[in-house]
Amino acid sequence: MANDIAVLHQWEVSPFCGKVRRILDEKKIPYKTKNYNGRLAPLAAKLSDVGKLPVLDINGERISDSHKIAQYLEDNFPDRNPLIPENRKEKAQMKIYQDWAGGSLYWYCFYFRFNYDDAWNKTAEYFSKGRPAFEKQIVKSVGRIQYLKQLKGHGISRYPKQQVEADFIELIDQLEETLSDQQWLIGERKTLADIAVASQLHEIKRTSHMADHLTALPSLTDWLNRI
Ligand SMILES: N[C@@H](CCC(=O)N[C@@H](CS)C(=O)NCC(=O)O)C(=O)O
Structure with a gap:
């Protein structure tokens, strides 16, 4: 998974998943999405201990929670349009x-x-x-x-x-x-x-x-x- 394109596990209509898409877009990080619509929804719960979406697979790591994903992306891609103020x-x-x-x-x-x-x-x-x-x-x-x-x-x-x-x-x-x-x-x-x-x-x-x-x-x- 290390050099693969990032995968965002999402419900397209979730505001937290939308937030992560916007951060990825802002930082110009290429990614694919995997949707858990319809009867696939229960599978989403198995992706992390918390059982919620979004979950992001990136650089061989799996990160859940939009706050944590945001921090990870900022730490790992600090030069690409910083979104967390330094002040x-x-x-x-x-x-x-x-x-x-x-x-x-x-x-x-x-x-x-x-x-x-x-x-x-x-x-x-x-x-x-x-x-x-x-x-x-x-x-x-x-x-x-x-x-x-x-x-x-x-x-x-x-x-x-x-x-x-x-x-x-x-x-x-x-x-x-x-x-x-x-x-x-x-x-x-x-x-x-x-x-x-x-x-x-x-x-x-x-x-x-x-x-x-x-x-x-x-x-x-x-x-x-x-x-
Ligand atoms: N604090 C989490 C909240 C994520 C969240 O609540 N996601 C909802 C979708 S909008 C979810 O997965 N709900 C399914 C559930 O609660 O089991 C974040 O920022 O990512």
């Missing part, structure tokens, strides 16, 4: 944004995808891409039940839809404010903070009705288009 304060801010994207925005993404019929139907199409037609029905029924349980366990789906939507809109308004007089979330250049946050928002935009709220914000839209 300590900016680096600290970057880490907070990255964690916020995974710990908060991700659950909005999850909620808007699985708790609304239209969004779920779109998402199920992505989750079944490239698989035999009958698998789509399995994904649509069994898949959704599992995800709705996770949402309840997290707690977000116990709140009324109106409240979750209002909370999300307030958050993206804060981002709009932040980006109204700066190009990037931190400092003068694109960092992992931009990629981590935008990867969640791109997925919300792609499958949910909240896309309308996102596209109504001019600075945020311009920033998303640059990532």
Whole structure:
């Protein structure tokens, strides 16, 4: 595997996998993708101890978790478009944004995808891409039940839809404010903070009705288009 092209094990529609694709693209590292759609999904759990995607095979190593993959790529390809600021304060801010994207925005993404019929139907199409037609029905029924349980366990789906939507809109308004007089979330250049946050928002935009709220914000839209 040492000199082989990198392989990203992914669900194309996962925001964390999208984040890793953007980092690889940014650093111009060639890679192939392997998708775990439809009935292949349980195989993804066997790729690492944690059982989540993304997982990246690169230079003979297997790395899981988008945070760890990002750090590995930065350590091993530091000259190719650095994404982690050297300045300590900016680096600290970057880490907070990255964690916020995974710990908060991700659950909005999850909620808007699985708790609304239209969004779920779109998402199920992505989750079944490239698989035999009958698998789509399995994904649509069994898949959704599992995800709705996770949402309840997290707690977000116990709140009324109106409240979750209002909370999300307030958050993206804060981002709009932040980006109204700066190009990037931190400092003068694109960092992992931009990629981590935008990867969640791109997925919300792609499958949910909240896309309308996102596209109504001019600075945020311009920033998303640059990532
Ligand atoms: N902290 C992880 C989170 C990855 C994650 O939650 N991936 C989801 C897909 S979006 C997953 O694998 N879910 C399957 C599961 O939880 O079993 C990262 O940054 O990579």
